[in-house]
Amino acid sequence: MADRDCDIALVGGGLSGGLIALALAQRRPDLRVALVEAGDRPGGNHRWSWFESDLTSSGAKLLESFRITRWGRGYDVCFPGVSRHLATRYRSLASTDFAEGLERLLSKGTIRCSADVQALDRDGITLAGGERITASAVIDCRGFEPGPHLSGGWQVFLGRHLRTETPHGIEHPVIMDADVDQIGGYRFVYVLPLGPSEIFIEDTYYQDAPTLDRETLAARIDAYCQDNGWTGEIVGTESGVLPVITGGDFAAFQNRQRIEGVGIAGARGGFVHPLTSYTLPFAVETALAIAEAKALSGPELAILLEQRARDHWRSTRFYRKLGAMLFRAARPEDRWQIFDRFYRLDQRLIERFYAARSTRADKARILCGRPPVPVHRAVQAILPGTGRGTMRSMVEGHPPPITSTRGQDNPPVPLHPRPAAGGPPPRSGEDL
Numbered sequence: 001m002a003d004r005d006c007d008i009a010l011v012g013g014g015l016s017g018g019l020i021a022l023a024l025a026q027r028r029p030d031l032r033v034a035l036v037e038a039g040d041r042p043g044g045n046h047r048w049s050w051f052e053s054d055l056t057s058s059g060a061k062l063l064e065s066f067r068i069t070r071w072g073r074g075y076d077v078c079f080p081g082v083s084r085h086l087a088t089r090y091r092s093l094a095s096t097d098f099a100e101g102l103e104r105l106l107s108k109g110t111i112r113c114s115a116d117v118q119a120l121d122r123d124g125i126t127l128a129g130g131e132r133i134t135a136s137a138v139i140d141c142r143g144f145e146p147g148p149h150l151s152g153g154w155q156v157f158l159g160r161h162l163r164t165e166t167p168h169g170i171e172h173p174v175i176m177d178a179d180v181d182q183i184g185g186y187r188f189v190y191v192l193p194l195g196p197s198e199i200f201i202e203d204t205y206y207q208d209a210p211t212l213d214r215e216t217l218a219a220r221i222d223a224y225c226q227d228n229g230w231t232g233e234i235v236g237t238e239s240g241v242l243p244v245i246t247g248g249d250f251a252a253f254q255n256r257q258r259i260e261g262v263g264i265a266g267a268r269g270g271f272v273h274p275l276t277s278y279t280l281p282f283a284v285e286t287a288l289a290i291a292e293a294k295a296l297s298g299p300e301l302a303i304l305l306e307q308r309a310r311d312h313w314r315s316t317r318f319y320r321k322l323g324a325m326l327f328r329a330a331r332p333e334d335r336w337q338i339f340d341r342f343y344r345l346d347q348r349l350i351e352r353f354y355a356a357r358s359t360r361a362d363k364a365r366i367l368c369g370r371p372p373v374p375v376h377r378a379v380q381a382i383l384p385g386t387g388r389g390t391m392r393s394m395v396e397g398h399p400p401p402i403t404s405t406r407g408q409d410n411p412p413v414p415l416h417p418r419p420a421a422g423g424p425p426p427r428s429g430e431d432l
């Protein structure tokens, strides 16, 4: 390894790349790691949040050196006519604090910013301008890349960090305030009290197209603030257009972005909760797995990560089915009813759902009872081969071509195994 510039080159200093670098620094301080980021600091402009129950104790330990906002007394959800308080502890990390933490915790020279990687291969990376950095292993952490092999919808949001003139009076995070006009899909407002006079307000939509109209969403945040009597200075904004994956051909997705001998981590590798679009718990687990790996050559890491991604895809099938129901069975203005019903369930079940660790009993519980969508549409939604949109474009304001995935050369893997000819169609409660 000494003949290379570094042992491991991480391409992309976002959430997954940064956490892998940190886990390696803690558990494999003997390794020389390069974290190469195109932006002027690691982490971009995000606020990542999670439930305490999403992480194992080693996962929580990995994050504990960052400056994290912690809410120890649970959170609220609100739906028309009903609200609920749940006791699960909630956490949040701003990307500025992530960047500060990485700079403090990683050895000098590990992070290289404003470095656009133009090419990567099993032996190293090439920057714009031609500089070559050789490495014994390269891991691609460049973020989610939409493509034709996955189907689904989108979670689109605009968030605002406000410093209020007077205390805002919100005590707990409000993870979903869906008691708002449902416009164009499932809409809710997400509110984080960051301090007595600091609040984060995000207007979010589960919608069919990846369009984000900043002006309109900003005006709706203004209206929400006005209704709550919050005025003050805007100290930050963030936006997101995230995939909600309801099906697809994961092997084809992997083939499309595979570079021989290069590992792929983070959202790009498919380490995503299909329905919430969250990646943090999986990014933490992946970082720990890499740092624990016995064999750290590029090809070995590539195999390890591909296998973990396939396992993750298999184990999250249930959430893709639910997403299919949300997008294909429920009319956009009725989608909130699915969440309203879900949030009446047991708190531990909800925790396991967010952590993508639902048990068979949880899955049966989520699906049993009178569905909040017409039964025939629910069954249709989860039948094989009914994937609707593909994820070609996430460019703001430019919806992707919504093409049928039926009859393609690479049709999406059915959400259920296809029944033998003449056999009964799968039912929504099967194989959970």
Ligand SMILES: Cc1cc2nc3c(=O)[nH]c(=O)nc-3n(C[C@H](O)[C@H](O)[C@H](O)COP(=O)(O)OP(=O)(O)OC[C@H]3O[C@@H](n4cnc5c(N)ncnc54)[C@H](O)[C@@H]3O)c2cc1C
Pocket (backbone or CB within 6 Å): 011, 012, 013, 014, 015, 016, 017, 036, 037, 038, 039, 042, 043, 044, 045, 046, 047, 048, 049, 050, 115, 116, 117, 118, 141, 142, 143, 144, 238, 239, 240, 241, 242, 265, 266, 267, 268, 277, 278, 279, 280, 281
């Ligand atoms: C605004 C926002 C809020 C979110 N909130 C949450 C949340 O609360 N909880 C949660 O779990 N998930 C959240 N997500 C979803 C998901 O966790 C994030 O998108 C997460 O950052 C994905 O991590 P990643 O490392 O895969 O990609 P990213 O964090 O996007 O990192 C990719 C990095 O690669 C860099 N890069 C790309 N190309 C190159 C190149 N050629 N050369 C060098 N560098 C390159 C980019 O600049 C970027 O920094 C949020 C997403 C967004 C957009």
